[in-house]
Amino acid sequence: MLANSKISNKMDSKKVTTSSENSYGKSLKGFFEEVTLLTRFTVRFFKELIKPPYEFNEFFKQSYxxxxxxxxxxAITGFIMGLVLTIQSRPTLAQFGAESWLPAMVAVSIIREIGPVVTALIFAGKVGxxxxxxxxxxxxxxQIDAMExxxxxxxxxxxxTRILSATLMLPIxxxxxxxxxxxxxxxGVNLKGDVSFDLFFIKIFDKLVFTDVFPAVIKTFFFGFVVALLGCYKGYNSSKGTEGVAEAANTSVVYASLMIFILDMIAVQVTSLFS
Amino acid sequence: MEEIIVADISHLKKSFGDNDVLKDISFKIKQGENLAVFGKSGSGKSVLIKCLVGLIEPDDGKVVLLDSDVSELNNDELNVLRKKIGFLFQSAALYDSMTVRENLEFPLRDLKSKPQQEIDELVLEALTNVGLEEAIDKMPSELSGGMRKRVGLARTLILKPEIILYDEPTTGLDPITSQEISELILDIQKKYNTASIIITHDIECARIAANRIIMIKDGTSIAEGTYEELSQSKDEFVRSFFNIKSRS
Structure with missing residues (x-):
C-alpha cells in the first residue's frame, strides 16, 4: 500500500514537472513569437517612413x-518633482554643511536622470x-479595415505618424x-532660504556640463519611440473585442515603462563609456 | 448585347486551423447585377467578402475582379483596384474622430488636384443619395444605427465604385429601416449601374435588392437562383428560410 502511494506520488511529481516544463516552453515560444512580430512591425515602420506619399497633415495633428x-x-509633474526633490535633499546636505550645493545637485539629478525618466513614464501612461x-x-x-x-x-x-510625432515630441x-x-x-530652495533667481541659476550652470545635457536629451528620442511603437503595435494587432482594447491599453503602458528603464540603463552605460 | 463579367470567383477555400470556413465557393457577377449571398450566421459569408478585397488571404481558389486577379496584385496595384470597389461594413465602420463630412472626404484625399468646391459637391451628392444632407456636420456618435449605415453607404458611393460589397447591410436595424436600406441598395444599382454582392441573412433584403441569390451552407454553395426560384425549392434547408418568412 505504502509502495503504491510512493509510486503514485512520484508519478504526480513527474506530471507536475512535465506540465510546468510545457508551460515554460509555451511562454518562451510566445515570447520569441512576440519579439519576431514586433521586429517585423518596426522594420515595416522604417520602410513606410521613407516611402512617399507622406502624411504631413496627420503628423502635425498628432504632434499637437x-x-x-x-x-x-x-508641467505640473515637473514642477512638483523639482520642488519635492529640493525639499527632500536639503536636510541631508544641511547635515554636511553643503546647502550651497543644493541647486547644482538638484539640477544635475533632474537633467541627467529624473526629468527624462519620470517625464517618459508619465508620457507612457498618457500617450502610450x-x-x-x-x-x-x-x-x-x-475602421482600420475600412481604410484599407x-x-x-x-x-x-x-x-x-504617431510614432514619428511621439519620437519628436517627448524630447521637447x-x-x-x-x-x-x-x-x-x-x-523649494526659497522656502527655507533666500536665494536670488540669478544666483540660483548661476550655481546650476556653474556645475552643469555638456555631457549632462546632451545624452539625457538623446535618450528621450528612444523613449518616445518605444512608447509609441509599443502602443501602436499592441493596438494595431489587437483582437478579442472590448477585452482586446483594455488589454492593448494596459500592456502598452506596462511594456513601455519596462522598456524605458531598460533603455535608460543602456544609455547610462553608453554615456559612462564616453565620459 | 454582350454581358460583362465584373467578378469571377472560382473554387475559393479558406480554413482557420481545423475549421474549414469556405470549402469550395464559385460564382460570377455581371455588370449591373445585384447578387445576394445568403446563409445562416457563421456560414462563412463575411470571410468570403473579405477574401474578395484581400483583407483575408484565401488558402486556394481565384478571385478576379474587374479583370484583375487579386492574388497576383502587389500592394499598390491592390490599392488602385480597391478604389474601384466599395465596401459597406456590417458596423458601417465610420471614423469616430471625424465628422460625417470628413468621413466622406477621407477616401477622396488622393484626389489632391480636385478643387475643394468639387469635393464639397461630391460629398453633398453622396449624402443626397442616402437622404442625409442635414447630418453633414454631425459626429458618428450622434447618429442612429440606420443613419450610420446610410453614411457608410454614402462614403462607399463617393468614389463611384464599379462593384459594391455589402456586409450584412440590414443587421441590427428595425424592419422599416431595413426595408429603406434594401430599397436604397436597389436605387443605387439602378442609378449607377453598379454590380453588388450583398452578404445577408435577411431574406426580405435579398428579395428587395437582389437579382440573384446564392445560398451558402457550411462553406459551400448549395443553391442558386432568383428569389422566386428558390422559394419553390424542394431542398429542406433552402425552404426553411422562406417558411420562416411566410410564418412571420
Missing part, C-alpha cells in the same frame, strides 16, 4: 495631440495607453519639464 495636449500634465486603446478600438470596429479597402495605407496614416516635453522642474527647485 501628443505634444501640446500633454503639456499641462508634464491612449494610442493603444485608440488603435485597438479602431481595429475591433473595423478605401485604398489608403492605414499603417502609414495611423502608425507612422522633457526639456520643458526640466526647465519647469528647475523653477520648482528654485521655489
Amino acid at each position: 495631440l501628443i505634444g501640446y495636449k500633454s503639456l499641462p500634465l508634464i 495607453s491612449g494610442i493603444g486603446a485608440e488603435l485597438a478600438s479602431m481595429k475591433v470596429t473595423e 479597402v478605401s485604398g489608403i495605407n492605414p499603417f502609414k496614416y495611423l502608425v507612422v 516635453l522633457v526639456i520643458l519639464s526640466d526647465v519647469i522642474s528647475l523653477y520648482g527647485a528654485y521655489i
